Every structure is written in C-alpha cells, then in structure tokens.
Amino acid sequence: MYSDIVMEHFKNPRNVGEIPDADGVGEVGNPACGDIMAFYIKVNGNILEDVKFKTFGCGAAIAVSSMVSEMAIGKTLEEAMQITNNSVIEALNGLPKKKHHCSNLGADALHRAIEDFRSKQQGRQMEKPVDGPEVCSCPVCDVNDPEEAPYCNTACGHSSPK
C-alpha cells in the first residue's frame, strides 16, 4: 500500500520529539478522525533551525510528519509556508488516495507553528486554531463527507444518492 519512502519514514521517523522552548507550536487533528500532529519550531533569524513533531496517527501520518520536518529544517519561513500537501506527497513518492487527508495535516501543523511564531513576534496571541477536519475524508474520492454514509455521497464518479 505504501511506497518504500513512506515505509522508511514510518519505520525511522526523523525529528520526533518536542522542543521545550519552542518559538512556535502548531497542533492539528483530533483523535476522533485518528490523527493528531503537533509541530515545534525553533527559528533563527528567518530560518527554521529546528523542527520536531509528535504524531498520533496512521502510518501515513507519521511518515508525512517526518517528511515535513525534514523538508522544513533549514528553510526560510516563507519557503516553509510553500510546502504543500502535494509537495509532501510527491516527496513521499505518493500516498494511497484515501490517505491524502493525512498529508494535509502535516503541512497544516507546520504552518500553524510558523503562524504561532509570527503572532508571538507581533505580541499577539494567535487565535486558538480550529480543530483539524471536523469531518473525515471520503476514502473513495477524497472529498469531505458530511454525512454518515460509509462512502462518499457527492463527488465520486459513481455516487450513491441519499
């Protein structure tokens, strides 16, 4: 199911942990959907000097977190904000479609940590981030499924009517 790179990062995740005196912290996800990611950053000038994470989640979530941390370290904040879901998926040599929502979380958590850092710098308290995806993704066509159906009701090619 997972590519070799994903499995490598899953088995040996880079940069796991917390940073006690982090300059920024970002957390996304909720346990109901199965994934929580917390990112910790250390900023030097405009550069991400250190990035660490803790992740509760599936294999993809762990690999994505690890890959995001590796991609981010040494980058400028602006560059790090450019890390997208797709670039992470690409760097991982692809993810199963139904796991795409996990990769969103990785970049999101990093971006939140950077926003947290910027807010602090501006002396503002970052508004409490809304909790990750309230609805979990459709495994079939990867759109949010607002309903209780076990499969996507809306955007897949074949859709099952209500």
Added chain:
Amino acid sequence: MYSDIVMEHFKNPRNVGEIPDADGVGEVGNPACGDIMAFYIKVNGNILEDVKFKTFGCGAAIAVSSMVSEMAIGKTLEEAMQITNNSVIEALNGLPKKKHHCSNLGADALHRAIEDFRSKQQGRQMEKPVDGPEVCSCPVCDVNDPEEAPYCNTACGHSSPK
C-alpha cells in the same frame, strides 16, 4: 432426473398409436403447456382389450402414457378408473416433482376415453371436454400458479408475495 423405469418407457414406449375403430377416445392437454395426450381404447365386454396412445410432450409425459396404457390393458373399466396419478407415479418409481402435472394427464386421458365409451353406449354425445390445465403447475411446490410469476406465489413453504 428420471428413474430407470421412466427412461425405459420413454425410450421404448408401449402401445403407441391410434385405434382406427376405437370404442372410446380421450384427449387432454394443450400445446401451450407442452403436453397433449390422446388415448384410444377397445372394450370387450367390460374389459379394456386394447389401449393405444399418442403423446406430444416431455419425457415424463411419454413414459406416463406408456405406463398408463400398460396398466390399463386387461383391466375392467372400473379397475381402470381407479388408476390414479399416484399409482402411475409409483409404478414409474417416482417422477421429479415438477413433472407431477404430466402424470395427471395420463390417467385423465384414459378416464376420458372410458367416459367417451360409456357416453356412446348410452347413446349420448360426451360433452366436449374442457381443455387440459389452463394454468401450468408451479415447478417448485406443484400447485397451480394462476399468475405470471416465474415461480409459485402461493403454497410453497417460502412464498414470494405479490
């Protein structure tokens, strides 16, 4: 599907043919249901001296006709009227359930020929017999199925509602 006796009678049916100057003739069935049997009898005193038949129908219909003719020859008219569906089936060592309706025709045709003989004797014209079963039997539970369903709707253990 068929017993050895059925197959024997089917392969080598006894008493096939017509009797040109028959004392009684009985015909039942219709081509829509797949079976027509015509019985010809020659009566001597009270005894069925000769019985012949012609049958259009399935293997069971032919075997039943042949068996009925054999059972009838030499019997008194009263005895022949006692030949029942069940006694024919028994003599044939059983018939598949869905073929039971064929066996009804054999005894019926013989009985009609006898009635025809009796009517003629009494100088009456036998009333034109109603044509065989207007509805064909249920293959599953062997009751008449008045409707267009492909299976019995009424009396089987499991029944499928309208």
Added chain:
Amino acid sequence: MRIINMDHVAASPLLPQVVDAMMPFLTEKFGNPSSMHSLGEEVTETLDEARGKVAALINAKDHEIVFTSGGTESNNWALKGICQASRSRGNHLITSSVEHFSIMHAIKALEKQGVEVTRLPVDKYGIVDPDDVKRAITPRTVLVSVMHANNEIGSIQPIAEIGRIARELSIPFHTDAVATAGVIPVDVEALNADLLSLSANAFYGPLGSGALYVRKGVKIAPLLDGGIQEGGLRAGTENVLGIVGMSKAAEIAAVEMESRIAHLIPLRDRLIKEIPAAIEEVELVGHPTQRLPGNVSVVVRYVEGESMLLFLDMEGIKIASGSACISRSLKVSHVMLAMGIDAGTAQGSLLFTLGKDNADQDVDEVVRILPPVVQKLRDMSPLYKKTSKFKTIT
C-alpha cells in the same frame, strides 16, 4: 461416447489458463482485499488488475467496473438501483419484450412498487425498432434497458442506435450484454451504454461471477449496502476466486475473440442450413445474419423440446430448448411468443449454442442423429398429421 457440448449458453468449461490463474487463490493467496496487512494487499493488487482486464474487454475505465455475483445481480442492480436513485426525476422504464428473466422479473417487481413500464414489441426476428424507443420516451423516463443480444434466439439488437437516442435525451441506457460481452466486440463507447451487465461464463470464466459497468457520473443506489468494497457501490467480501477467473477469461477473450468468431460462424451456418435440409418443417428462430456467432435456434413442428433433448443427451449431444417442459417456469419462452411464434410451435424449440471447441464433425453428428429422433417422436405425436393414421412404431 464422445460428448458434444452445444449448450454453451448454460455452461462453458473453464479455460485451462483460467484454472491456472485461480489456483493460487485456492491455497496460499487466501487474503481478504479489505485487510490492511500484506495478506490482504496482494489480493487487492490482484483485484485492481482484474478490474483493468474486465474494463479493457468492453473499453471501459477501471473504476467503472463493479464486480457482482453474475448477470442476474448486475441486471437487478442496474434496474433497481437506477429507479431508486431517480425517484425525484421520474418513474418510467422502457424495455423490450424479449429480455432475460433477470430483467423481466426485476421489472415486474418494480412495477409492483409503482414504476411504469413500456415493453417494446419486436419484429419476427425478435429485434426492437429504435424508433419505438424514441416514441416511448416521456419526461418521466429514467432508464432505457434493452439487451444487446438474446441468448435464446441469437438476434443482435441495434444497441448503438438505441443508446444514441437515449443519450440525446440524457436518459441513462442500460444493456444486458451477458450474451455478447467476451463473445463479440462490445464497446461501451460505441454502444452509447451507461450501464452494461456481463457474466463470466459467457467467455469461459466461472459460473456466478459477473460485473456491472457503471459510467462515471451515473447515479445509482447500491443493491447490497454495507462495507466499502467496490467503491461503496457493492458491499460484501469479494468472490476473489470468481473475479480472478473472470478477469483471466476476459483477457484471453479479448485476444482470441476474432478467431473464435471466425471459427463459429461457419459451424453455425452449416447447422442453420443442414438441419432444415434434413428435417421437414423446421424453422430458424431469430435473425439469419444479425445473430450471435454460435447461436442456432430452431423450432421443430409437432414435437416437444424436452423429448428431443433427452434422446440427444443419450447420444452425447448436449443442447437446450425454450420449451415449457424444460423451463423451470413450465411456460414456453416469452421471447418466442413476443416474436409471434405460437405456443404450440415454440414447444418444439431446440437451442444449439456452439463453443470454441466444437468442430465440423460435431455438426455432422447432429445432422446425423437428430432426424431419426424427430421422426420417432413425430410418429408418436397426435399433432403430426403426415404419419399414417394407423401405424405404430413399437
């Protein structure tokens, strides 16, 4: 005794390559494609490949193929699933009067629930007039379902044309291609089909395996609700063995189709010519040329199908018949009745469905064995006028 199987419509033997492909799934590859671990994954991969092979057979995209338990499920699902999904749009169905039981009786079940149905007539060859389809369409029509070819009489319908008419009016079009998919070219694009049923045994795959093609964008309700197998459209643990067999058979059918057809048509045409030449009062049923390459359907007057079939069976020749005695419904084929053949004549139905292993000598045998069988039964038949009135045959 050599067995001559000319009843391929009932069952065709599995290809040896199909059996080989299935073997690992009888033993070491026993996983469930829903499992997350390696036992499941190897099977998931196989199912993905299988989907591709079946899709390729009918020029569909992989995700448009949904595996089912056979043609009957595919047909029931197409009809009931579309009606269910289209309640707000309408409740009118158009179909033909020569469909397979799995269409005919599914539609009757829908009728009992208030769905309105137009059953199109057919001509003496059993063929629907596309203009009738056009005329039958109303603003409340939610589906047109006309079979691609009829298994009993062999006639091939003008499906591409019917599909075009439905497409122009944006009405989903379903075709029961159980008799054609894997047998003659079937292309969902060329046929303008939105839904298409197929069954594996038609092309030497296992019994009880089939698929429904559902064009991307077509809204259909599941018939089997439950887990998220088949993209949420058809729940239930997959019949992996059947799917693997079907897909291998599909792969081979795509390659061999042309040569199979070239082999079958001359055999078919020999029977069509030689049976009536050898037996009087025998007529071909269905269209003489617009027909399935292996299908020979005739009626033999004055005799009933089962009795002929039994004598042929004893001689090793395996065929079918649309007679009432043979049908488990004990009714004569509705297809022949719809074509205007009377019930009595239809009882004399014989259906030869040839397969790739039939040969010229099989045709020779049929033409040798059938005439005396028919004569023996005609001599016994009260309907056969030509026999000497007083002759007995014992």
Added chain:
Amino acid sequence: MRIINMDHVAASPLLPQVVDAMMPFLTEKFGNPSSMHSLGEEVTETLDEARGKVAALINAKDHEIVFTSGGTESNNWALKGICQASRSRGNHLITSSVEHFSIMHAIKALEKQGVEVTRLPVDKYGIVDPDDVKRAITPRTVLVSVMHANNEIGSIQPIAEIGRIARELSIPFHTDAVATAGVIPVDVEALNADLLSLSANAFYGPLGSGALYVRKGVKIAPLLDGGIQEGGLRAGTENVLGIVGMSKAAEIAAVEMESRIAHLIPLRDRLIKEIPAAIEEVELVGHPTQRLPGNVSVVVRYVEGESMLLFLDMEGIKIASGSACISRSLKVSHVMLAMGIDAGTAQGSLLFTLGKDNADQDVDEVVRILPPVVQKLRDMSPLYKKTSKFKTIT
C-alpha cells in the same frame, strides 16, 4: 519469516479437503444446474447434497437454505425482503446498535424509504438486553434483527431469548450469524431464528459464498429476481464452485467444531491475560467470557491502530483494528462507540481473531513483539503523557 495469521475474521485459508472438493468443478464438472441434460444433472445433485450439508450445520431443513454471494447479500436480502413482503403489516424494524455494516447500512437504505427503526442500545460489553427488545415491539413491527455475535468485539448476544420474545409475538426474527455459524453451535430451533445469515469463510470455506436460512412459511420477497434458481427465491446462475466449497467446509466444521473451540479458548484467554500484563493501559473490549472462542479485542491507549498493525505486519503478525484509519469509511468503529468507548480511545483498537492453526508459540510471539511496538509509538504520541517531555527516540 513465519507468518502468524490472527486475522481470521478477514480471511481464513481454505481447508485442503475443501480445495479437493472444489477441484472437479474447476474442470470436468462445469455444468449449469439449470440444464436438463447430463452435464447439468451431475451439478444439480451436487447442489442438493451441498444444501443438505449447510442445513445440517445449523439444524435446518434442506429447502430452508438459500445460497447467496455471502453474508452481506444474506443480510441485505433478509431485511429488504421481509420489509418488502410485509408492507401491509407494518414498517417498523428493531435492530441493535452494534450490527455489521451490511445490516446497518441496509437499514439506513430502508429508513430512507420510510421504514421506521429502533436501534437498541448495548451495555459496556456490547450486549443487548432482551427486555429492551420486548419494550421496542409495536403492532407495526415486521422484523427483529440482532446479530448472534459481533465480529469486532466477540460478544455473543442472548439470541435464543430475543428469538423467544419475537416468536411469542409472531414477529419474524433474523440473526446475522456470520461470526458464529460454523464456529460455535448454531441451531435455528434453539435460537428461535426465522432467518439466519451465514458466510462460508468463517469456517474455512471460500470468500464470497454464503447462505440465508429462511424458515418454512416465512414470507420474503426476492432481492434478485429472475430465473427459478433456489426455488424462485434467489435468481442467478449459482456460484457452483463457492457452494461446493462452502458445503464441504460446513461438513467438516460440524465434525471438528468441538475440538476447534477447545483449542481456541486457551489461546484466546492467554492473550486476554498476557497482553494487558505486558503493556499498561490496555483494556479488553467486549465480554470476558460470553465471547467468540477465537476473538481478542483490545484498545491500547495513546496510539493509533494502523501504526501498530503495520509494525506487526513487518514482523509477520497479521491482525485487524477498528480504528478510523483502517476502516475504509475513515470512521472509528460504531460498535465501540455504542459501547461507550470514546473515539480517541477506540483508535487504539487491535483485533486478534485466532484460527485452528494458531498455536501457543504464536501467542508467545505476539506477547514478545507487541510491547516494544506500542512503546515506540507512545513515545511518538502527543497524547501519551508519561513519556519524558523532551526525550526523542531517533
């Protein structure tokens, strides 16, 4: 690496005797049971025998067994077929809140069509209170459907008692016995069941084969309309291979059941005792003793199921989980939620389903391999409080 399959709920390997029984039907016995000639007849006989063997497994009569494409079809058919057939009597269903998706979603589909549903709660062990069934029954109730045992948590329901309550009020009672038939004694008389679903793979038969028991006299509409296979109740050419395999597996299950259970329970109970002894904050899910002989369901706090499963897979241990990431629905098990387990905790679900070939050394391996896997993942988890706040594990 030795493979330790503890995911028998997903798939169990076929018994060698089952494979042997199926082999002739891959080759020479390719007939269609609907055929009139000898090729069909030998298969018809086989199906008759098969029906008898499956019937014997659950103490039913032969003609009360209808073959289907698996548990999902059986469940869908029981619910939809009874509702359809009972329209004049009522439109209320009673079920539990811990049913398999194939019941749960079939019922949701019926609800959309206006059927009213009572979903009974369960206690912390996932067990329904029969008194709740009694209280839920109304004059419009047409069916009670409660599963025999839950595949995910192992708990066995008081089905005989629920069946007795339904029987006293003449309401048909269906039980989804997919997790129990062929595994523990299932007797339709003792359970007071009117309809009962089973699936072949639960007892080492092929995937995608099942049956519905329909008590004589119960009125049910077909789900698959068409030909007269299965007494007119379930149309479609039979999956002969699957049926043959299922029936052989049923025959063997009846004989071996007692010894299989005696083998499984000690293994199960070792895992139930030894996993929580080796790993803190692990809890058993489901009833400790009223449970399937091979079922061990636990939740491991602070970690997510798929990640544990992947590490175990790499070590050759194959198991399942009810976590959201693993479910194709991306939702955490509704069964655990119904039992009052919160969604976060349920993500740590691990499901071991043992089979007849598991041995003590397999349990040893699990108890050896699982703890460091859990520790590694807990050290990575933002939810795990006990880890030193600044420790990294790379």
